[in-house]
Amino acid sequence: MRTQVAIIGGGPAGMLLGQLLHVSGIESVVLERKNRDYVLSRIRAGVLEQGLVDLMDQAGCGDRMRREGIKHDSTLIAYGDQMFDVDFVAHSGRSVMIYGQTELTRDLYDARAAVGAPLIEDVEDVQVIDSDGDSPSVSYRKDGVNYRIHCDFIAGCDGFHGVSRQSIPATIRREYEKVYPFGWLGILSETPPVNEALIYANSDRGFALCSMRNPKLSRYYIQCCQEDRVEDWADEAFWAELKRRLPADVADVLVTGPSIEKSIAPLRSFVCEPMRWGRLFLCGDAAHIVPPTGAKGLNTAASDVRYLFDAIAKFYDGDQAGIDGYSARALARVWKVERFSWWFSSLMHRFPDQTEFDLKMQRAELDFLRDSPAAQAAFAQNYVGLPY
Numbered sequence: 001m002r003t004q005v006a007i008i009g010g011g012p013a014g015m016l017l018g019q020l021l022h023v024s025g026i027e028s029v030v031l032e033r034k035n036r037d038y039v040l041s042r043i044r045a046g047v048l049e050q051g052l053v054d055l056m057d058q059a060g061c062g063d064r065m066r067r068e069g070i071k072h073d074s075t076l077i078a079y080g081d082q083m084f085d086v087d088f089v090a091h092s093g094r095s096v097m098i099y100g101q102t103e104l105t106r107d108l109y110d111a112r113a114a115v116g117a118p119l120i121e122d123v124e125d126v127q128v129i130d131s132d133g134d135s136p137s138v139s140y141r142k143d144g145v146n147y148r149i150h151c152d153f154i155a156g157c158d159g160f161h162g163v164s165r166q167s168i169p170a171t172i173r174r175e176y177e178k179v180y181p182f183g184w185l186g187i188l189s190e191t192p193p194v195n196e197a198l199i200y201a202n203s204d205r206g207f208a209l210c211s212m213r214n215p216k217l218s219r220y221y222i223q224c225c226q227e228d229r230v231e232d233w234a235d236e237a238f239w240a241e242l243k244r245r246l247p248a249d250v251a252d253v254l255v256t257g258p259s260i261e262k263s264i265a266p267l268r269s270f271v272c273e274p275m276r277w278g279r280l281f282l283c284g285d286a287a288h289i290v291p292p293t294g295a296k297g298l299n300t301a302a303s304d305v306r307y308l309f310d311a312i313a314k315f316y317d318g319d320q321a322g323i324d325g326y327s328a329r330a331l332a333r334v335w336k337v338e339r340f341s342w343w344f345s346s347l348m349h350r351f352p353d354q355t356e357f358d359l360k361m362q363r364a365e366l367d368f369l370r371d372s373p374a375a376q377a378a379f380a381q382n383y384v385g386l387p388y
Contacts, residue, residue: 003029003118005312006138006151008126008164010039010119012101013284013301014157015108019059020309022117026316029118029149031126031140033158036109044101046213047072047198047295049385050094052302061107068214069099075383077369078201081247084370085197091373091380098198100213101298128154128167132278152279153312157301159285160270168277180267180291180345181352182206185224187238187259193218194246194254200293200348201245202366207293207349208245221292223349228264235259267291269342271334276327281308288334290341293348299385300337304330306388333386340382 005021007014010032018028032039048056048069056062073095074087088095112119123140130136131154139148156164165173184207193212201208206223213219222242224233235258243251270289275282284301307330311322347365351358369375 001029001147001149003027003149003151004316005029005153005155006136006149007031007155007157008128008138009157009159009162009284009286010034010036010109010121011157011159011284012105012108012298013305014155015105015112016055016059016061016302017155017157017283017305017309018117018119019061019108019111020055020305021312022112022115023058023060024309024313026312028155029120029151030112031123031138031149032119032121033123033126035121040102040106040109042102044298046098046100046103046211046219047299048097048099048104049299049302050096051306051385051388052299053097055302055306056104056107059108059111061111064107065097065099065104068103069097070212070214072096072098072197074197076195076197076199077366078199078247078250079203079363079366081249082370083199083247083250086369086376086379086383088380088384091377092384094384096384098212104298126158126163128156128163128280131167131280134279136279154280155283155308156280156286157283160289162286164280164282164286165272167280168272168274168282172274172277174273176269176271176273178269178342180269180349181226182223182349183226183228183267184209184221184265184292185228185230185233185238186219186221186263186265187235188213188261189218189220189257189259190216191218191255191257192216194250199246199250200344201247202348202362203245204350205241205245208242210242210246210250224264226266230262230264233262235262238262265292267293267345269338271331271338273331274327275304275330275334276323281326283308287330288338290338291345293345294341294383296337296341300334303333303388333388336382336386 005028125141199210209221239256283304
């Protein structure tokens, strides 16, 4: 098989890149190791920066998002029984949109199916071949038969555990990582959100987050121990602990109910450099991970996709500068996003080795953010998304 761009990974990054290429007349094939139903069963974040919203429109996939997404102009930050609002529009002129990653990915799958663009699911043993030469290819096995795709470029959108990053020689790539000493226990429930805005809460019992997917579907998280298992947390125990971490007036109006999904996510910060090896380009979790505080994972993958799509489109117009500069351009934004996610995580969580001094500094930082328009402006500009 021959195509212009072979995309490894059928998550939102790979599917968005494929759709952007399609509307620009550039051929691609997407390889996914699971099937559509599995991919769409994964529950992920749902805060979209304006840049990602615009990319969905550019890809021709934004109609349902525009109808069903919830525009958010601010967020609430709570600590103790205090709570204050950070107005995104007042401080940055932009807002964010609440629209579940699962639904965004569904829209991209539907769009690819509608145009009949190649998507090969349930593939095994994917290998990147000769990516540092002029004739790269990707091999894979499906139903016991071996196949090979010859291409101009390979986009590695296959996540942290995928083959793409490992295909860059160990002597070339450098990896930076911070593992956080806790996780997030999250539940999805068919209950109305406790507030029309997202609430990020710092308490002496640990972090909590109140978010939503739609007016009847809520997503809640609490900081938990690394050793905790989902089975350790009955729904009743989760709701009781969440209430303890929220201001009293919020906890009093929280509507609880049975969970329809429950999971624990570890937290890490991770960056791989470079994000390019020859004609192989890394996008999203294949190259970097952020803790979910601030909802930057999907959005940073989208900025990678934007840079890579622009570079490939210009290449076929005779300009190779974008290809040559992709890694440096993407990493410049990635590290700024990593900084914000690390800072916000450090501000809102309890760490096992924090001293009394550390806790006083954390409280002073929260007071400063509450009282300083300049600090709120910096927060808002990062939260709604740095420019591409």
